[in-house]
Amino acid sequence: MRTRSRAAAASVAVLAIASALLFGAYEYAESPASQLFGPTLVSGPPTDHVVALTFDDGPNPPYTNEIVRLLERERVRATFFVVGRAVAAHPAIVRREALDGDALGDHSWDHAHLIVMSAAQVARSLQRTNEAIARATGSRTTLMRPPFGKRDWFVLSEARALGYTPVMWSVPLAHDWENPPPRVIAERVERYVRNGSIIVLHDGDEGILCSPEHRAPCNRTSTVQAARLIIDDLKRRGYGFVTIPALLALSTHA
Numbered sequence: 001m002r003t004r005s006r007a008a009a010a011s012v013a014v015l016a017i018a019s020a021l022l023f024g025a026y027e028y029a030e031s032p033a034s035q036l037f038g039p040t041l042v043s044g045p046p047t048d049h050v051v052a053l054t055f056d057d058g059p060n061p062p063y064t065n066e067i068v069r070l071l072e073r074e075r076v077r078a079t080f081f082v083v084g085r086a087v088a089a090h091p092a093i094v095r096r097e098a099l100d101g102d103a104l105g106d107h108s109w110d111h112a113h114l115i116v117m118s119a120a121q122v123a124r125s126l127q128r129t130n131e132a133i134a135r136a137t138g139s140r141t142t143l144m145r146p147p148f149g150k151r152d153w154f155v156l157s158e159a160r161a162l163g164y165t166p167v168m169w170s171v172p173l174a175h176d177w178e179n180p181p182p183r184v185i186a187e188r189v190e191r192y193v194r195n196g197s198i199i200v201l202h203d204g205d206e207g208i209l210c211s212p213e214h215r216a217p218c219n220r221t222s223t224v225q226a227a228r229l230i231i232d233d234l235k236r237r238g239y240g241f242v243t244i245p246a247l248l249a250l251s252t253h254a
């Protein structure tokens, strides 16, 4: 009896260790910096005193418009990873981003998980979005960021086969979509900023087309104000702001 319970305890321990290892491996594989599923851009070269500010999940008026005006005023260029259905609904603001010299990236048609889709569905979601971007701006993008940062080998190889460079991030997500005070968002970001950092903020909510009943999750007032604080503080620290294509160019020439 004692031997049996000891054996049972040992199997439980082995199972617990095995699942902890598996969970750890999964966490590692899915972490933004992981290259396990193939190469992604996580940050720029550590030699350049620049950061890339990126905004996901828009366009989402009026908050996206406020961010665009802020970037214009501050003479800062950023990269917008846009959701196709929102681009189709609000092409004018996307056109203005492009005219300002901001870069655009493909964040899928409706922000659904790409990892549960067939290769054909992944291609359709990305290409449909890119067509909406091209209709709005006159040119297509070669950048993509998977919704929720979730990717696997199949998603990334499909994206690369379609000509995309997958882009992740190096500064941990500030959870700005939960609308904490702007100063809290700014501090969460600034603590992790280094040379070449890629920062993610959210100007929309999964590309939802905001109607009055969607107003709460779509409210990005905190993000708009946090973006202003982050730009002010990083300028004070001497950082330059570049788009993702500019960061890629620095990486190639490094």
Ligand SMILES: [Zn+2]
Pocket (backbone or CB within 6 Å): 056, 057, 107, 111, 147, 148, 206
């Ligand atoms: Zn997103």
